[in-house]
Amino acid sequence: MVDESKEDVILSLDIGTSNIKSAAITKYGKIVSFNTCPIRTLSPKPGYQEIEPEDLWLDIQKLLKKTYNDANQYQLVAIGITTQRSTFSSWNSITGICLHNFITWGDQRVKEMCYSWNNSFFVKCAQKILWCGSKLSQSSHLKCASQFKVSPSNMQMRLKWVMKNIPNALSLYNDNNLCVGTLDAWLVYKLTAGHTFATDYTNAASTGIYDMWKRKWCPYMARIFNNPINALPSVRDCNAHYGKVSPALGLGFSVPILGIIGDQQASLVGNLLFEKGDIKLTLGTCLSCDLITGPHIHPSVKAVYPQIAWKLKGEGVCYMAEAATTEQRGKYLDWLVSLNYIDKIQDIDSCVLSEESKFSSVYFMKKDGNFHGNILNNIITEPLELRDELSKRDVVQSVLEAHVFRSKEILNSVLASYGTTSKIIADGGASASNFILKNLSNLTKIKLERPKFTEGALMGAFFVAGVGLGWWQSFDHIEKSLVKFDEIEHDKNNDISWKFEKWMSLRSAD
Secondary structure, X not given: OOOOOOOEEEEEEEEOOOEEEEEEEEOOOOEEEEEEEEOOEEOOOOOOOEEOHHHHHHHXXXXXXXXXXXXXXOEEEEEEEEEOOOOEEEEEOOOOOXXXXXXXXXXXXXXXXXXXXXXXXXXXXXXXXXXXXXXXXXOHHHHHHHOOOOOOOOOHHHHHHHHHHOOOHHHHHHOOXXXXXXXXXXXXXXXXXXXXXEEEHHHHHOOOOEEOOOOEEOHHHHHHOOOOHHHOOEEEOOOOOOOEOOHXXXXXXXXXXXXXXXXXXXXXXXXXXXXXXXXXXEEOOOEEEEEEEEOOOOOOEOOEEEEEEEEOOOOOEEEEEEEEOOOOOHHHHHHHHHOOOOOOHHHHHHHHHOOOOOOOOOOEEOOOOOEEOOOOHHHHOOHHHOOOOOOHHHHHHHHHHHHHHHHHHHHHHHHHHHOOOOOEEEEOHHHHOHHHHHHHHHHHOOOEEEEOOOOHHHHHHHHHHHHHHOOOOOHHHOOHHHOOEEEEOOOOXXXXXXXXXXXXXXXXXX
């Protein structure tokens, strides 16, 4: 029952790689309730990364209830959802029971399968033919296809593995009783008690099975990888009506789900990045760089891929270019906490600024005696490899500089392909570090902006649902004052480009 005496709020839910977050937010951007809890990931075998569905569902319900109850002085009117992309499960459409754990985007079980496929004679020949076709026809579609490589972070090969290795998956599909969905589709299915099985354009495009040109699930991709195309969800606008939360769940509310969007795309929207050329740099569990390319798909280039940024009702598709690390770099900061070098990630700057370093730049040594840059994965595997003469401050600085240099490398790949930019927003947990942002600004010679509320994905899901609710006609009508930023200017007298060049040379030699 609607209480008109209470101010309306939208509940925004963000299921990220490391944490689940929820907030109740008013039309004027006031956050009246905010809660978070960690995601419990499993690794039953080396390279496997999974999430147990029922554990996740219980955690989500608890978080939604708490956020709703904490905002009991307000009227909840809608929900917006953003999730990590390309993490999926499959379930029996009759019972709703998952056949297996969620296989996350970071899972590496099909790494060797991807490598073999990408380097097969058939694929090499097909790419050459498609490249020639793109030159003759000037088709961006053919050009992208000619450079296509399957990755474990996409869904095709992992889904092929599921259909081959999970009991009953194929028989259920043959009986039209199989659902295969990303986290958002599964969550909508659960919240609506099975009444809605749908995803949005951004999550669909991130699977690698979706044709962004024709805007439908790609039958050719499904055929190549034996993917059950008819078990995939319908695809809707980001601000479509995805059904109502079922009162049978006992959450205390039954409101419409009016916004679904992938996490990186949500972060763009949440930081009000709507113009062609705008860049968002996420320093979270992984590092990623997204650049708005507008209404046209730009062909992929090395390590930079086109994606759908958003699609709203009555509007055309907005596209973006994306580059990201496959390694989960946020764990480097967690490593510092585990070594008691810092109490929590928010303390990283205080450690770096507390004393002078004996070294102009710090690198780690592998067991074979060869020096390697401070970004490399081996630094977190064996703390005993740390050299005795390094202080805590040296180690922390090394990890932070790794973030700076890797971010610069990703940014370079995007700018080299799509031109210059005058606006870069940095968000994610590590963006709280002034050391990282200041050094990155010095290295790029570009002013950076950081939102005062760094949960850009939460804000993005809120804005999408707000447009769905009618609070705003489109993204262009959202008041700029709802998101406030700190500005990080570069210091012309602090040139650290020599460190970056040294780091790049060490990476190349690895």
